[in-house]
Amino acid sequence: MSSRDAVLRAAREQFSRKGYDAATVRAIAAEAGVDPSMINHHFGTKEQLFMAALESPVDPKDHVSAVLNGPREDVGERLVTRFLTVWDSPAGAAGVAVLRTAMQHEWSAALVREFILNRAIKPLLAGLGVPAEEASWRGNLVASQLSGLILTRYLVKLEPIASAPHAVVVRALGPTIQRYLTGAVGADHLGG
Amino acid sequence: MSSRDAVLRAAREQFSRKGYDAATVRAIAAEAGVDPSMINHHFGTKEQLFMAALESPVDPKDHVSAVLNGPREDVGERLVTRFLTVWDSPAGAAGVAVLRTAMQHEWSAALVREFILNRAIKPLLAGLGVPAEEASWRGNLVASQLSGLILTRYLVKLEPIASAPHAVVVRALGPTIQRYLTGAVGADHLGG
Numbered sequence: 001m002s003s004r005d006a007v008l009r010a011a012r013e014q015f016s017r018k019g020y021d022a023a024t025v026r027a028i029a030a031e032a033g034v035d036p037s038m039i040n041h042h043f044g045t046k047e048q049l050f051m052a053a054l055e056s057p058v059d060p061k062d063h064v065s066a067v068l069n070g071p072r073e074d075v076g077e078r079l080v081t082r083f084l085t086v087w088d089s090p091a092g093a094a095g096v097a098v099l100r101t102a103m104q105h106e107w108s109a110a111l112v113r114e115f116i117l118n119r120a121i122k123p124l125l126a127g128l129g130v131p132a133e134e135a136s137w138r139g140n141l142v143a144s145q146l147s148g149l150i151l152t153r154y155l156v157k158l159e160p161i162a163s164a165p166h167a168v169v170v171r172a173l174g175p176t177i178q179r180y181l182t183g184a185v186g187a188d189h190l191g192g
Numbered sequence: 193m194s195s196r197d198a199v200l201r202a203a204r205e206q207f208s209r210k211g212y213d214a215a216t217v218r219a220i221a222a223e224a225g226v227d228p229s230m231i232n233h234h235f236g237t238k239e240q241l242f243m244a245a246l247e248s249p250v251d252p253k254d255h256v257s258a259v260l261n262g263p264r265e266d267v268g269e270r271l272v273t274r275f276l277t278v279w280d281s282p283a284g285a286a287g288v289a290v291l292r293t294a295m296q297h298e299w300s301a302a303l304v305r306e307f308i309l310n311r312a313i314k315p316l317l318a319g320l321g322v323p324a325e326e327a328s329w330r331g332n333l334v335a336s337q338l339s340g341l342i343l344t345r346y347l348v349k350l351e352p353i354a355s356a357p358h359a360v361v362v363r364a365l366g367p368t369i370q371r372y373l374t375g376a377v378g379a380d381h382l383g384g
Contacts, residue, residue, distance in 0.1 A: 176368045
């Protein structure tokens with residue numbers, strides 16, 4: 001195994017077991033038997049190492065900025081629109097392949113979960129100014145609707161949702177996501 | 193292979209390829225190399241054969257009646273409440289096992305899809321008097337939210353949604369399901 005592969009393997013193990021925040025480049029380097037400077041040199045930051053471990057062609061950062069850019073009362077519609085645009089692109093087809101793998105490997109499922117929560121949903125909620133104690137609950141609700149959209153539209157391919165034009169899906173799911181992000185969802189009962 | 197196993201195998205193949213409605217006991221019997229009367233004798237009706245093929249411990253029929261029994265404006269809350277009660281029961285744990293299998297086998301995924309759409313969602317929408325041309329779209333939307341709930345709460349076990357009390361989940365998801373079942377969801381743009 002090359003040291004690059006050893007680093008990626010150690011990164012997947014640590015990110016999926018400890019989560020993105022608790023995992024450190026130092027510990028990943030130690031597990032891979034390399035110097036931390038080798039990781040910095042070949043992969044860059046912890047974020048970039050995480051992306052490499054996930055082999056994701058999409059960096060959610062740009063999408064989060066775009067979704068935040070506009071009136072607060074339309075953020076649900078913008079999120080669903082952007083989400084459909086990404087998943088219907090060639091990168092989205094790669095994402096579907098990643099998800100199929102993720103369902104078969106524990107580490108991969110954990111990585112995907114960390115990826116979506118930390119790289120997309122948390123920054124979005126922070127950008128909206130959602131209080132930290134509500135962010136987990138609202139983030140879970142958004143994840144529950146959007147993961148179900150991926151499942152029904154892209155994996156199981158239920159009709160008519162698999163072939164529905166973006167505007168139709170946005171009209172149906174936009175208000176749901178809007179309420180989960182900014183509306184009344186009992187967030188006072190579940191913080192953390 | 194016993195003739196019982198041959199029937200179950202043929203049933204899975206036909207139900208998943210043709211869908212529940214188009215599959216026939218006669219064709220299943222032909223494929224299994226048995227007489228249709230053998231299927232009637234050992235399994236009962238097409239519905240019962242379908243349940244046997246899915247090895248499901250839950251018959252959704254009783255649950256659909258219970259969800260329909262009450263004010264129309266609270267049907268979303270009743271559906272989410274009932275859904276959580278079933279999935280948090282021992283039968284639900286078996287259901288999670290079925291779903292994990294379903295993700296790995298094409299026929300099983302198709303069976304689960306047919307099971308949920310035909311045995312639970314369609315009868316519910318019919319009971320609510322939803323016009324046939326809106327039923328597929330509304331059913332898909334309900335499936336997108338509830339499949340995402342299963343994914344986040346029971347399979348991926350995201351926190352806090354995995355441990356949230358039923359009342360908290362119902363308060364958040366009840367209005368979503370209510371709108372998908374009876375509210376404005378652009379159903380006029382997508383029938384069939």
